[in-house]
Amino acid sequence: xxxxxxxxxxxxxxxxxxxxxxxxxxxxxxxxxxxxxxxxxxxxxxxxxxxxxxxxxxxxxxxxxxxxxxxxxxxxxxxxxxxxxxxxxxxxxxxxxxxxxxxxxxxxxxxxx
Amino acid sequence: xxxxxxxxxxxxxxxxxxxxxxxxxxxxxxxxxxxxxxxxxxxxxxxxxxxxxxxxxxxxxxxxxxxxxxxxxxxxxxxxxxxxxxxxxxxxxxxxxxxxxxxxxxxxxxxxxxxx
Numbered sequence: 001x002x003x004x005x006x007x008x009x010x011x012x013x014x015x016x017x018x019x020x021x022x023x024x025x026x027x028x029x030x031x032x033x034x035x036x037x038x039x040x041x042x043x044x045x046x047x048x049x050x051x052x053x054x055x056x057x058x059x060x061x062x063x064x065x066x067x068x069x070x071x072x073x074x075x076x077x078x079x080x081x082x083x084x085x086x087x088x089x090x091x092x093x094x095x096x097x098x099x100x101x102x103x104x105x106x107x108x109x110x111x112x113x
Numbered sequence: 114x115x116x117x118x119x120x121x122x123x124x125x126x127x128x129x130x131x132x133x134x135x136x137x138x139x140x141x142x143x144x145x146x147x148x149x150x151x152x153x154x155x156x157x158x159x160x161x162x163x164x165x166x167x168x169x170x171x172x173x174x175x176x177x178x179x180x181x182x183x184x185x186x187x188x189x190x191x192x193x194x195x196x197x198x199x200x201x202x203x204x205x206x207x208x209x210x211x212x213x214x215x216x217x218x219x220x221x222x223x224x225x226x227x228x229x
Contacts, residue, residue: 033217042204042219043158056216088156092217101148102208102217104158 003027006091006105014113015081021108023074023091032074033102034066035090043090049074050096081112115140115209117220125226126195133180134190134223136205142166145209147188148217149179152202161203164188192225200227 004025013019023032031050035043048056049068057066063085065077074091088109094102116139126132138147149161164172164179172179180189192199205220 042222045216045218048216090156090158092158100146101160101163103160104150106155106157109156 004091004093004103004105006089006108008108009106010109010111012111012113013078013081015083017081018077018079020078021076021089021091021110023076023093023105024072025093025103026072027093027095027103028071029093029095029103030071031094031096031102032068033092033094034074034076035092035104037088037090037107039087047076078110081110083112086111115142115145115207115216115218117205117207117218119205119220119223121223122221123224123226125228126192126199128197128227128229129194131191131193132195132225134192134203134205134225136188136190136220138186138188138205138207140207140209142209145207147179147181148206148208149177149188149190150204150206150219151199152204152222154201158204162190195225195227197227197229200225 007022034046037043046060047066052068063080067075088107090107091105092102094100118137145166147164151159162174162177164181176193178191202222202224204222208217
């Protein structure tokens with residue numbers, strides 16, 4: 001089962017709202033990732049968790065706060081977002097952070113109004 | 114730093130014909146992995162095929178094959194017998210081990226439209 005599940009699929013939030021994106025995998029993968037993808041652009045890496053510890057933060061603004069409660073779950077907490085943060089947010093997991101392939105979820109389409 | 118370049122922003126292909134999507138890369142890592150992903154309009158990134166830098170044989174997965182030319186730093190994807198369902202965005206990606214901090218870096222993508 002090569003499935004990464006993301007919820008919700010769509011989210012509309014105001015600039016003063018607090019919301020969370022969730023990601024779950026049951027493949028026993030020890031690396032999990034958040035990517036942001038704007039329309040007609042490639043995904044851009046935001047965060048990498050390896051063995052439940054944050055290993056890479058690509059200078060993401062603090063209004064995005066990742067959390068890895070356990071090896072199967074990855075959250076992205078959102079607070080005080082701007083309209084330019086509207087994008088497709090993709091979660092991925094891989095066996096390790098080495099050369100193994102990453103499997104992606106279907107993404108959450110976020111609109112900030 | 115590592116960089117992936119896809120020079121074809123979009124292309125048409127006739128159904129049942131083969132299509133080659135270009136990908137060149139640059140990295141200072143000796144060990145790296147090359148990947149191709151398909152992204153339909155629904156948004157999901159679907160893993161297609163993987164090639165390791167030390168693999169001597171070109172990778173194949175069903176109708177997908179990767180034409181790996183290490184000296185030229187190219188990793189082109191060949192889709193044989195195109196189907197209407199192959200219409201999508203295709204991304205080439207690379208993961209280095211050391212220099213790039215194990216990050217998966219994507220090229221700009223190629224949009225493929227299969228015509229009946």
